[in-house]
Amino acid sequence: MRQIGDEELAVIAEIARMYYVEGMSQLDIANMLFFSKAKVSRALRIAREEGIVEFHINYPLKRSMRLESELKRRFGLKEALVVTDLYSSQNTDISIKRIGEMAASYLDDILKDGDMIGLSWGRTMYQTVRQLKPSSPRKIQVVQLVGNSTDAYNSQELDVTSLVQRMAHTFQGTATMLYAPMYVNSDIVRRELMKEQLIQKALDKINRVDYVLTGIADVSLDGSLNSWAGYLTEQKKRDLIKKGAVGYLCGYFFDRDGNKLQDPINDKIIGIPFEKLKNGPRVIAAAGGVDKTHAICGALRGKLIDCLITDSRIAEKLVGPQGG
Amino acid sequence: MRQIGDEELAVIAEIARMYYVEGMSQLDIANMLFFSKAKVSRALRIAREEGIVEFHINYPLKRSMRLESELKRRFGLKEALVVTDLYSSQNTDISIKRIGEMAASYLDDILKDGDMIGLSWGRTMYQTVRQLKPSSPRKIQVVQLVGNSTDAYNSQELDVTSLVQRMAHTFQGTATMLYAPMYVNSDIVRRELMKEQLIQKALDKINRVDYVLTGIADVSLDGSLNSWAGYLTEQKKRDLIKKGAVGYLCGYFFDRDGNKLQDPINDKIIGIPFEKLKNGPRVIAAAGGVDKTHAICGALRGKLIDCLITDSRIAEKLVGPQGG
DNA sequence: CGAGATTATGAAATTAATTTCATTTTACAG
DNA sequence: CTGTAAAATGAAATTAATTTCATAATCTCG
Numbered sequence: 001m002r003q004i005g006d007e008e009l010a011v012i013a014e015i016a017r018m019y020y021v022e023g024m025s026q027l028d029i030a031n032m033l034f035f036s037k038a039k040v041s042r043a044l045r046i047a048r049e050e051g052i053v054e055f056h057i058n059y060p061l062k063r064s065m066r067l068e069s070e071l072k073r074r075f076g077l078k079e080a081l082v083v084t085d086l087y088s089s090q091n092t093d094i095s096i097k098r099i100g101e102m103a104a105s106y107l108d109d110i111l112k113d114g115d116m117i118g119l120s121w122g123r124t125m126y127q128t129v130r131q132l133k134p135s136s137p138r139k140i141q142v143v144q145l146v147g148n149s150t151d152a153y154n155s156q157e158l159d160v161t162s163l164v165q166r167m168a169h170t171f172q173g174t175a176t177m178l179y180a181p182m183y184v185n186s187d188i189v190r191r192e193l194m195k196e197q198l199i200q201k202a203l204d205k206i207n208r209v210d211y212v213l214t215g216i217a218d219v220s221l222d223g224s225l226n227s228w229a230g231y232l233t234e235q236k237k238r239d240l241i242k243k244g245a246v247g248y249l250c251g252y253f254f255d256r257d258g259n260k261l262q263d264p265i266n267d268k269i270i271g272i273p274f275e276k277l278k279n280g281p282r283v284i285a286a287a288g289g290v291d292k293t294h295a296i297c298g299a300l301r302g303k304l305i306d307c308l309i310t311d312s313r314i315a316e317k318l319v320g321p322q323g324g
Numbered sequence: 325m326r327q328i329g330d331e332e333l334a335v336i337a338e339i340a341r342m343y344y345v346e347g348m349s350q351l352d353i354a355n356m357l358f359f360s361k362a363k364v365s366r367a368l369r370i371a372r373e374e375g376i377v378e379f380h381i382n383y384p385l386k387r388s389m390r391l392e393s394e395l396k397r398r399f400g401l402k403e404a405l406v407v408t409d410l411y412s413s414q415n416t417d418i419s420i421k422r423i424g425e426m427a428a429s430y431l432d433d434i435l436k437d438g439d440m441i442g443l444s445w446g447r448t449m450y451q452t453v454r455q456l457k458p459s460s461p462r463k464i465q466v467v468q469l470v471g472n473s474t475d476a477y478n479s480q481e482l483d484v485t486s487l488v489q490r491m492a493h494t495f496q497g498t499a500t501m502l503y504a505p506m507y508v509n510s511d512i513v514r515r516e517l518m519k520e521q522l523i524q525k526a527l528d529k530i531n532r533v534d535y536v537l538t539g540i541a542d543v544s545l546d547g548s549l550n551s552w553a554g555y556l557t558e559q560k561k562r563d564l565i566k567k568g569a570v571g572y573l574c575g576y577f578f579d580r581d582g583n584k585l586q587d588p589i590n591d592k593i594i595g596i597p598f599e600k601l602k603n604g605p606r607v608i609a610a611a612g613g614v615d616k617t618h619a620i621c622g623a624l625r626g627k628l629i630d631c632l633i634t635d636s637r638i639a640e641k642l643v644g645p646q647g648g
Numbered sequence: 649c650g651a652g653a654t655t656a657t658g659a660a661a662t663t664a665a666t667t668t669c670a671t672t673t674t675a676c677a678g
Numbered sequence: 679c680t681g682t683a684a685a686a687t688g689a690a691a692t693t694a695a696t697t698t699c700a701t702a703a704t705c706t707c708g
Binding site: 349350351361362364365366368369 | 663664665666667
């Protein structure tokens with residue numbers, strides 16, 4: 001993508017301010033700054049694309065009580081939050097933003113002084129952390145649940161470590177990082193690494209978290225394929241799917257019944273133990289997007305999660321006749 | 325103004341989300357919700373007007389170092405912050421928002437644990453407090469500098485007390501309120517009131533603040549006239565202007581040299597003593613808008629303030645040949 | 649330096665958003 | 679119930695924003 005200079009960015013920001021904040025017309029802006037109308041229009045597009053201008057809706061997201069109680073009943077969930085729209089968006093990014101907003105407000109509701117919460121990685125986690133607006137600060141402990149993935153889609157911000165630190169900072173709590181890669185191939189190296197003081201201490205904290213906050217990824221040939229690039233080969237993915245993988249959560253691939261998949265990759269993880277997910281902390285999964293139904297359904301059937309935050313489109317499918 | 329129902333508000337919020345957040349066209353939204361295009365367009369107007377959608381520009385405001393140092397030199401200010409535009413907005417509300425944004429970021433820079441800051445009232449104060457985004461919490465003490473004005477333009481949010489509480493809450497500091505009217509006509513009543521424990525304690529704190537944060541209002545026949553309505557009669561204003569009043573700050577009317585105006589109204593105040601402004605705390609004044617130049621100039625000449633936060637249009641006039 | 653490719657530009661064409669205006673619906677006093 | 683005023687509505691006209699397209703500027707690599 002094309003690079004935008006600093007000076008240019010300032011002009012774009014100014015144009016965005018004039019248009020959105022001041023409500024000037026593009027024509028007036030163009031005349032004032034001696035630009036063509038086209039240039040102003042293009043500047044505004046860049047402002048939106050680059051996040052120079054952000055839109056915020058001061059109105060709470062709508063929830064569907066019907067779907068929430070149906071989900072709870074059907075899958076024995078302790079809690080369910082279903083974000084509804086008046087229409088159904090087909091855009092994954094937007095679903096994820098909305099689910100993240102809902103998750104952020106839920107966390108603000110439930111977290112209390114002294115709580116320990118473990119964080120996983122992914123776009124939904126990023127959107128959740130980004131949108132946290134604590135109504136009051138809390139001395140929570142935020143713990144990194146899994147090691148760092150190779151490059152977290154090449155973005156600093158999506159990195160687990162950053163998320164953990166950001167969340168801790170937002171609540172004015174403390175952050176505990178797990179300074180290790182998510183997967184370590186050599187058994188010997190992994191075992192030794194896990195004995196290191198620093199790692200050991202983090203793993204110990206992971207075992208004591210009150211809450212686990214994670215996303216759920218779907219494993220399919222199309223789907224979120226691209227996101228995984230650079231860190232899971234196309235071949236390996238096909239292999240996993242053949243073995244029955246439908247979803248992925250906290251580093252583990254699981255099948256349609258939510259069982260940990262029999263594959264070496266699932267034993268190379270540095271992070272929260274799989275069994276710990278099923279008993280112990282309250283596992284909050286925030287997940288949505290174009291089609292994560294199978295993945296979420298697997299996680300639900302395997303009782304991997306206690307609280308699901310999703311959107312109405314997915315919830316409808318989950319409670320539908322073929323759902324449970 | 326017309327009343328908008330709750331259900332309708334939800335629809336408007338949803339439309340705003342679809343248009344601004346998701347980037348859908350108004351036509352698509354109209355088709356999806358079975359509305360006319362006109363209705364969607366009107367809903368979006370309401371969303372903007374009612375603040376259901378808010379625009380945020382992720383780019384720092386530009387400052388003019390030239391004007392800042394010139395102001396400091398010319399008026400012996402300890403500090404000056406000048407917000408610049410690529411163009412000159414004629415809209416007072418927007419100037420005030422921008423100055424408030426700058427003031428908010430300045431406060432985040434300077435306030436330290438244990439600092440005591442006194443707050444005055446007005447639209448600029450409101451915009452400042454609203455836009456505070458502490459980079460870290462601080463145990464500051466926020467003190468109400470003047471009593472409550474009769475109705476603060478009929479708006480709860482603009483009320484000094486609310487501002488003080490909100491600022492304290494934002495920084496996670498403490499709030500000290502001055503539970504009294506700003507002006508008390510009867511000398512006896514005023515003196516007795518000031519002896520009350522609660523008031524006395526507040527006044528005592530006021531005398532010990534490290535910073536004073538205030539706006540500056542201009543006193544002129546047109547100008548911000550309307551804002552003062554209900555609390556200063558047209559006749560009284562004419563009278564004050566005849567006596568030489570050009571500006572107003574922390575409850576006091578002052579003349580073009582920044583001297584406290586000789587008028588009974590200036591002795592009926594419950595709040596920070598006038599002399600205290602000139603020696604003691606660092607007085608930070610945030611002020612701008614269509615024409616506050618005379619008022620600000622008076623305050624500067626009288627050395628009523630130590631730090632001025634304003635916009636480039638006013639700063640240019642202040643440093644211009646006729647300025648000092 | 650220069651040929652080819654890439655990117656930037658603004659006038660004009662197209663598409664989208666807003667406003668007008670005539671009509672319908674709703675609110676409400678009698 | 680009326681009758682009247684006020685508010686809401688959508689088709690059409692107007693105005694605003696975006697995209698296209700032809701051209702100009704800039705960058706890239708031999």
